[in-house]
Amino acid sequence: MHSKLVIIGSGPAGHTAAIYAARADLKPVLYEGFLALGIAAGGQLTTTDEVENFPGFTSIRGSELMDNMRAQSEACGAEIVSQTVGKVDLAQRPFKFWLHPMGDEETLEEETHTADSIIIATGAKARRLYLPGEDKFWGNGVSACAVCDGSLPIFREKPLVVIGGGDSAVEEAVYLTKKAAKVTVLVRRDQLRAGKSNARRLANNPKVEILYNTSPVEIKGDEGPRGLMKSLLIKNVKTGKEEEIPANGLFYAVGHEPATHLFKDKLKMDEDGYLITTPGTTETNIPGVFAAGDVQDKKYRQAVTSAGSGCMAALEAEKFLAEQEDVDVPNGIEGETDVRKGKPETNGDVPEYRQNPLL
């Protein structure tokens, strides 16, 4: 299948791009992924319980917000495919890509799909520390999502631990205090990175104990396939002193990994794997390939900033496609077999983004 514009990813960036692109009659196709990286279509927000800072919504469940976005994309005319993109070839235009069969991340479907432009909005995924005992107790006490798992019976009225010092860690810790007996927050450095009001809310919570300069060492618990986590060996990184604290749950809040393995050696990325875009735009180092949302943002990483960049990407893609069309060709873009640079402006209304006022 050939598309003018393909969007890879189904979080706020992907769907906002889809909405704008569909309304610009670009007939975008959005690949929402089938449990790509183990996360449901809709992205990280599907693992967030209450979203209270997306403008226009006092409080909305993350998955509901994404359902709304998806419905809107479809209503605007975007085509949504529930498959994960498995491989891409960006060497020349039209770009090529291949899909995984649904539920199968090992094989690739034979069909080669092509696109004149691509918006990458594949997002990021929460990081794990791979501590001793982590694999053993994953799902039996260890998790990277407090909201997903915090309400489970195995954690009710029990001591829990959150690792991290940023806003996510603080918010997850506060969330867990609703059901837990106690929440211990392990902060690697001597202070929280989180914003002041968040940090204050955490420190004032009677169920919370913050341990600074402390790192986790090993996760321990009962033997056997259903053995649950029982304690955590921790270490003070300054004094070297180790101690074991009772804990029935461990939640990671230590940052994210951008989902860019598909683009390794194909697009410019920084040392953390985030795609590099020209500041103030969503342009990558390949013309026609744009990146929006968390996949190229390690600074803000908010649903609303991702949505904003998704809009930028769609507008930039629209301009890019218009520039590729030679308007003198009778059949338009379909009548051409090679791509020639046409008139720079087919529509004088297309806004120029020279500088993003937000950055």
Next chain:
Amino acid sequence: MADPLHHPTSLSALEKIFSNNTYVAIDFSAAWCGPCKTISPIFVQLAKKHGVESTLAFAKIDVDEAKDVAQKYQISAMPTFMFFKEGKQVAVNGNTMIRGADVKSLTAASEKLGGLAQKKKAGV
């Protein structure tokens, strides 16, 4: 088949399903769990395809609604799929349970159970 799935909300309701069906496949899920929603239509499809009256039942249990059931089986992550024969948990294809939205394993397990159910029904 209007709804190919059972939706027990308590241990007693589940016991009834156990006593009425030789084999039971259960999907433990939660309303707020993304991967659960993704795999849910597949579980429904498998139920339609492999379910056999009185022999193989497919049930979906919401761990928030059926807290006693979730507690009994110590569900620690969603979705978790478990399989039962005559009310006792059994391993299918070597797995006592499938943790996470693993489409391949779930499909294979459902096919295996479906085959066993067909044989049982035919009286083999």
